[in-house]
Amino acid sequence: MEFNHTPVLLQETIGQLCIKPDGIYVDGTLGGGGHAYEVLSRLSGQGRLIGIDQDADAVRAASQRLSVFGDRVSIIRSNYADMRMQLAKLGIRKVDGILLDLGVSSFQLDTPERGFTYRDAHAPLDMRMDDRQMITAKDIVNGYSEKELFRIIRDYGEDKFAKNIAKHIVNTRKEKEILTAGELCAVIRGAIPMKVQKSGGNPAKRTFQAIRIACNRELDVLKDSLDDMIDLLNDGGRICVITFHSLEDRIVKTIFKKNENPCICPPDFPVCVCGRVSKGKAVRKPVVPSEEEWENNKRSRSAKLRVFERKEQ
Numbered sequence: 001m002e003f004n005h006t007p008v009l010l011q012e013t014i015g016q017l018c019i020k021p022d023g024i025y026v027d028g029t030l031g032g033g034g035h036a037y038e039v040l041s042r043l044s045g046q047g048r049l050i051g052i053d054q055d056a057d058a059v060r061a062a063s064q065r066l067s068v069f070g071d072r073v074s075i076i077r078s079n080y081a082d083m084r085m086q087l088a089k090l091g092i093r094k095v096d097g098i099l100l101d102l103g104v105s106s107f108q109l110d111t112p113e114r115g116f117t118y119r120d121a122h123a124p125l126d127m128r129m130d131d132r133q134m135i136t137a138k139d140i141v142n143g144y145s146e147k148e149l150f151r152i153i154r155d156y157g158e159d160k161f162a163k164n165i166a167k168h169i170v171n172t173r174k175e176k177e178i179l180t181a182g183e184l185c186a187v188i189r190g191a192i193p194m195k196v197q198k199s200g201g202n203p204a205k206r207t208f209q210a211i212r213i214a215c216n217r218e219l220d221v222l223k224d225s226l227d228d229m230i231d232l233l234n235d236g237g238r239i240c241v242i243t244f245h246s247l248e249d250r251i252v253k254t255i256f257k258k259n260e261n262p263c264i265c266p267p268d269f270p271v272c273v274c275g276r277v278s279k280g281k282a283v284r285k286p287v288v289p290s291e292e293e294w295e296n297n298k299r300s301r302s303a304k305l306r307v308f309e310r311k312e313q
Helices: 010-017 034-041 056-065 067-072 080-089 106-110 137-143 146-157 162-173 181-191 194-199 205-216 218-231 246-260 291-296
Strands: 024-027 048-053 073-077 095-101 233-243 280-282 304-310
Touching (some): 010 034, 010 095, 010 233, 010 304, 024 034, 034 048, 034 095, 048 056, 048 067, 056 067, 056 073, 056 106, 067 073, 080 095, 080 218, 137 146, 146 205, 162 181, 181 205, 205 218, 218 233, 218 246, 233 246, 246 304
Parallel strands (some): 024 095, 048 073, 095 233
Antiparallel strands (some): 233 304, 280 304
16 A cells, blocks of 8 residues: 655745754654755755654655655655664754654554554554654553543543443453454443534544554653754754644643743843743744645644744743
């Protein structure tokens, strides 16, 4: 199956990066290389792009697509959390722009054996973005305690039926392991009132999202990485982050705000004495898809782009 992923907010992101032809840029979630291709198309012979992705399928697809740019592009299979280390290996200390597209790719969703989808009953419970990692969705569903499952589904899925879903999962697995998407969907449906199922979308969507986030530690990685990425930017450099749900967006917004105004002095202090210095400024409003993009790509509907510009003091 061909790696296919329509880049969301493509032109808006390219515009916000303010690309310099001779600059160095990092795509920390390379995917199929859609955003990276547009960045590279705007670079001169002196410019460079480093693409990072933990998904082996994405690395293969992007390597083929971006091969036309020769040695202007370097592709690394890694997690963006290790960006500083990977750049250091290339002799790079600072960059002019960083892009993160935090969405699950269309390829990942549409490839049943990857286990991300709840639409294919026979799909295994995998959900790993990096098949080198040990824990799968099956391990979480069948091994985590009821309390842990409740917390994951409540916090990452924001599902008001989290407690009942966790209880049903634990009761079901006492009889038999839950191995497929269809089996997990059946358990979730049994935990949610029928009138709710009729009025909303697929009742499994929130739980699958929650387990995927837990499996890949997505929010922890994002939270632990953004400060470091801002520090990697040259003066005037920008980081652009595309999120797809409120949990991600809240983390990005909070960390950008903290880097813009890091002062921890009490409000009644006449001057700052903590010594914490602003690292730049956040673009105030998130950029959202146009109505035309909504029409052409339904997976773009929840997307938000936030931007932070580094400013040396």
